[in-house]
Every structure is written in structure tokens, then in C-alpha cells.
Amino acid sequence: MSTLYEKLGGEAAVNAAVDVFYRHVLSDDRINYWFDGIDMERQAAKQKAFMTMAFGGPNSYTGDDMRKAHAHLVEKGLNDSHFDAVAENLSKSLQELAVPQESIDEVLAIVETTRDDVLGRMPAGA
Amino acid sequence: MPAITLESQRFELESGESVLAGLERHGVEMPSSCRSGVCHTCMLRAVSGTVPPQSQSTLKEAQRRQGLFLSCCCVPEADLEAARCEDALQQIDATVTERDWLSESVVRLRMQCDPLPDYEAGQFMNVVFPDGAIRSYSLASVPGHDAFLEFQIALLKGGKASTWARDAAQAGSSVRLMGPLGSCVYLGGAPERPLLLAGTGTGLAPLYGILRAALADGHQGPIHLFHGSLRREGLYLVDELRALEAAHDNLQYHPGILHGEAEEGIATEALDALIATRLPSLKDYRVYLCGAPEFVQMMQRKAFIAGASLQDIHADAFLPAAQPKD
Numbered sequence: 103m104s105t106l107y108e109k110l111g112g113e114a115a116v117n118a119a120v121d122v123f124y125r126h127v128l129s130d131d132r133i134n135y136w137f138d139g140i141d142m143e144r145q146a147a148k149q150k151a152f153m154t155m156a157f158g159g160p161n162s163y164t165g166d167d168m169r170k171a172h173a174h175l176v177e178k179g180l181n182d183s184h185f186d187a188v189a190e191n192l193s194k195s196l197q198e199l200a201v202p203q204e205s206i207d208e209v210l211a212i213v214e215t216t217r218d219d220v221l222g223r224m225p226a227g228a
Numbered sequence: 229m230p231a232i233t234l235e236s237q238r239f240e241l242e243s244g245e246s247v248l249a250g251l252e253r254h255g256v257e258m259p260s261s262c263r264s265g266v267c268h269t270c271m272l273r274a275v276s277g278t279v280p281p282q283s284q285s286t287l288k289e290a291q292r293r294q295g296l297f298l299s300c301c302c303v304p305e306a307d308l309e310a311a312r313c314e315d316a317l318q319q320i321d322a323t324v325t326e327r328d329w330l331s332e333s334v335v336r337l338r339m340q341c342d343p344l345p346d347y348e349a350g351q352f353m354n355v356v357f358p359d360g361a362i363r364s365y366s367l368a369s370v371p372g373h374d375a376f377l378e379f380q381i382a383l384l385k386g387g388k389a390s391t392w393a394r395d396a397a398q399a400g401s402s403v404r405l406m407g408p409l410g411s412c413v414y415l416g417g418a419p420e421r422p423l424l425l426a427g428t429g430t431g432l433a434p435l436y437g438i439l440r441a442a443l444a445d446g447h448q449g450p451i452h453l454f455h456g457s458l459r460r461e462g463l464y465l466v467d468e469l470r471a472l473e474a475a476h477d478n479l480q481y482h483p484g485i486l487h488g489e490a491e492e493g494i495a496t497e498a499l500d501a502l503i504a505t506r507l508p509s510l511k512d513y514r515v516y517l518c519g520a521p522e523f524v525q526m527m528q529r530k531a532f533i534a535g536a537s538l539q540d541i542h543a544d545a546f547l548p549a550a551q552p553k554d
């Protein structure tokens with residue numbers, strides 16, 4: 103049985119999706135100010151790592167990395183509304199790339215598992 | 229905290245400190261210039277231990293395999309042993325052959341050396357001063373076409389290289405150069421692709437090389453060159469660029485200034501706004517951005533949002549040489 107990552111098309115699909123997704127994020131006034139003054143090339147590499155993770159592909163992200171990477175943003179007010187906006191842009195991008203809704207739902211479910219780490223909270227029920 | 233061992237001497241690093249900053253704090257003499265991973269002057273070779281990927285991200289694959297890394301952006305997680313590697317950077321002696329004023333504040337230096345180094349249009353070289361100071365300057369010449377190396381140097385008040393270019397350099401002066409370096413270069417192989425070249429100030433230097441390399445290569449697709457400056461005096465090579473525009477149907481030259489009287493053929497508008505008006509979509513464009521770091525960074529983002537693909541945006545931010553610990 104092929105994994106979600108293989109079904110979506112592996113690294114080539116990630117590369118195509120990063121461009122579309124990151125362009126949406128940077129054009130979205132609800133969240134793009136979080137990326138002000140950020141080095142585009144370095145950020146693109148991070149977006150690629152994020153996308154690989156969201157596609158269920160081989161990735162080296164741990165919950166702890168997520169926490170550390172976003173801690174300074176949480177301090178400045180990063181919250182659920184921003185997380186939701188990113189997920190929405192991701193969903194919109196995958197729709198544009200004609201990914202089947204069923205796979206989009208799987209991707210969004212994976213992204214959802216990172217919410218507490220990204221926003222620096224204890225997981226619900228812990 | 230991790231420690232760095234250089235030439236058998238061990239130095240403790242502070243938390244989050246780069247190898248370069250740590251060595252300097254311990255009084256070790258280290259060459260450096262940009263302190264941002266661009267100029268390669270602070271390069272060392274890892275003898276044992278691992279270096280973070282960030283410290284090798286602008287190096288070539290072969291250099292990475294040799295363990296070379298840039299000490300200014302190397303914050304190691306564990307102990308590291310390194311060696312100096314001056315021989316890994318090509319140094320050549322050149323002679324100034326011509327010095328001209330391109331504007332009130334830009335000097336053009338042409339240099340000769342035998343043989344001319346192999347380089348690609350758009351690369352830069354480091355000028356190494358006798359006291360060890362280093363400044364990066366882009367090549368405006370075209371390899372295989374111009375029989376000299378050309379640099380276009382903005383004269384900054386009190387600047388070290390600026391003062392040299394203004395007062396000391398003259399035909400016959402000798403100069404030590406390191407390089408060529410950099411990957412914001414003319415890429416052939418796609419003669420139909422549209423090109424956007426945009427730069428502020430002496431950001432025109434590498435673009436002038438890239439533009440003429442593209443034309444010499446028989447580039448067919450549209451080429452748009454945007455050159456921005458605060459004032460009219462800051463625009464240079466205007467006549468040369470207009471002549472090129474007249475000679476090539478696919479080339480459009482768009483000069484723009486921020487302040488000053490409107491003048492035929494020169495826009496009075498910020499360069500990013502001018503680009504957005506004249507080229508609303510950058511889909512399929514190869515984009516080259518050079519000059520003031522603020523402009524380059526902003527325009528990278530705008531070009532991407534306007535449809536250019538990430539891997540098609542090439543940029544050289546003209547970072548000033550930084551002082552240690554600033």
C-alpha cells in the first residue's frame with residue numbers, strides 16, 4: 103500500500119506545492135506580517151520541510167523543534183487564528199493543485215497534530 | 229558549551245556564538261568581511277566534528293565534501309576541530325588599467341591579469357587590501373567578451389574601498405583579488421524565457437554583466453532592465469543602455485528615480501512600484517535582483533508573489549562590510 107506521501111507524488115509534489123502555498127501565505131494580510139524581514143531562501147527551505155511533514159513524508163521535525171521554532175512568535179501573539187489561516191491557505195493551495203479532497207483532509211489532519219506544539223501549549227487532556 | 233580547536237589550541241564558545249566571533253573574542257586574527265555567509269573570506273576546514281548545514285549553504289558541493297565551512301555562520305552544537313584553509317580561496321594579482329567616473333559618485337575600474345580568471349557574468353570578487361581588509365565588488369564585465377575585469381564602485385563617505393578607488397587607484401596600481409564568488413549569475417540554456425533584471429545604485433554592475441552576457445548569448449525572450457536611484461545623478465550608463473535598447477528589439481530599459489524633476493524616459497516612482505506597474509505578472513520570469521539589501525529583500529518577496537518561482541529568483545544583496553561584534 104502506498105503512503106500518503108507517495109500518493110501525493112513525493113518530493114516533486116512537495117516542490118510544486120511549496121511555491122503555490124508560500125505565495126498564498128505571503129499574500130494573506132492576516133498572517134504575512136509574521137514573515138517581514140525574513141530571508142526568503144532560508145524560509146523556503148523551512149516551508150519545504152513543513153510541507154514534507156504535512157504530506158506524511160520523511161521528515162526530521164519533532165514536536166520539540168516546532169515548539170522551539172515558534173516560541174518567540176508565540177511570545178509576540180501567535181495564536182489559533184493564525185494557525186487556522188495557514189491551514190486554510192494550505193487547503194486552498196492543494197485544491198488548486200487538484201489534489202483529491204480525501205488526501206487534503208489527511209494532510210490537514212497531520213497539520214492539526216502540530217497545533218499545540220506550534221502554539222506552545224500542553225496537549226489537550228495532558 | 230562547545231569549544232573550537234584551531235591549530236591545536238582550544239577555545240570555548242559562548243552560547244549561540246559563531247566560531248568567527250568566538251575566535252575573535254579570544255584574540256585570534258581572522259579574516260572576515262560580510263559576516264553573513266556571502267563573501268567566503270572567513271572560511272575554515274573542519275578536521276573533526278560536524279558543522280551545521282547553514283555554515284555550508286552557499287558553498288559548492290566539492291567544498292562541502294572537503295569539510296569547508298563559513299565560520300561567521302557556524303554555531304556548532306558540539307566540539308569542533310578546524311584548520312585554516314587560505315589556499316581554498318583563489319587569489320590573483322591584478323593591475324588597474326583604466327579609471328573613469330561614471331557619475332559623481334560611481335567610479336569604474338578596469339583591471340588586467342594574465343590569464344583572466346574563469347568566472348560567470350554576475351559573480352563578484354573580494355578586493356583584499358594590504359592591511360587585510362576585504363570588500364566585495366561585482367564584476368560588470370562579460371567573460372569571453374571583455375578583455376578585462378570591470379568593477380563599478382559606489383563612493384561612500386569615509387569608506388575604505390571608496391577612498392582607495394577615489395584617491396589612490398590609478399592605471400598601474402596593483403590589486404589583490406579573491407574569487408570569483410557568488411551564484412547570482414547569467415544562466416543560459418533558455419533563450420525564450422523572459423528576464424527581469426532590477427537593481428538600485430551600483431546594483432547595476434552585475435546586471436550590466438548579466439544583460440550583456442544574455443545579449444551575446446543570443447537571448448530571444450524579453451529582457452527588462454530596471455535601474456533605480458534616489459536622484460538623477462545616481463543613474464549612470466544611461467546612454468550606453470539606451471543604445472543597447474535601440475539595438476535590441478527584445479530589450480527594454482526602465483530607469484527610475486525617487487526625487488527630482490520628471491524627465492523624458494525616466495520614471496519618478498519607487499522601483500518596486502514601477503516594476504509592479506510595468507510587469508504585473510512575473511510568471512515564468514527569471515529574476516535577478518542586486519543592490520541595496522532592503523530593496524533586494526523586499527523585491528524577492530514581491531517578485532515571488534507576482535508569480536516568479538522561488539528557484540528562478542537570483543539575488544545579490546550588497547551588504548556592507550561589517551565590523552566585528554556589531
Ligand SMILES: Cc1cc2nc3c(=O)[nH]c(=O)nc-3n(C[C@H](O)[C@H](O)[C@H](O)COP(=O)(O)OP(=O)(O)OC[C@H]3O[C@@H](n4cnc5c(N)ncnc54)[C@H](O)[C@@H]3O)c2cc1C
Pocket residue numbers: 262266352363364365366367380381382383384385386387388389390391410430431433434544545546547548549
Ligand atoms: C556580494 C556583494 C557584491 C557587491 N558589489 C558591489 C559593487 O559592485 N559595487 C559597489 O559599489 N558595492 C558593492 N558591494 C558593496 C560593498 O562591498 C560595500 O558597500 C563596502 O562595504 C563598501 O566599502 P567601503 O570600504 O567603501 O566602505 P566601508 O569602509 O565598508 O564603510 C564605510 C561606512 O559606510 C557604511 N556603509 C557601507 N555600505 C553602505 C551603504 N550601502 N549605504 C550606506 N552606508 C554604507 C559603513 O557602515 C561604514 O560606516 C557589494 C557587496 C556584496 C556583499
Ligand code: FES
Pocket residue numbers: 259260261262263264265266267268269270271298299300301
Ligand atoms: S562569509 Fe563569513 S565573513 Fe563573509
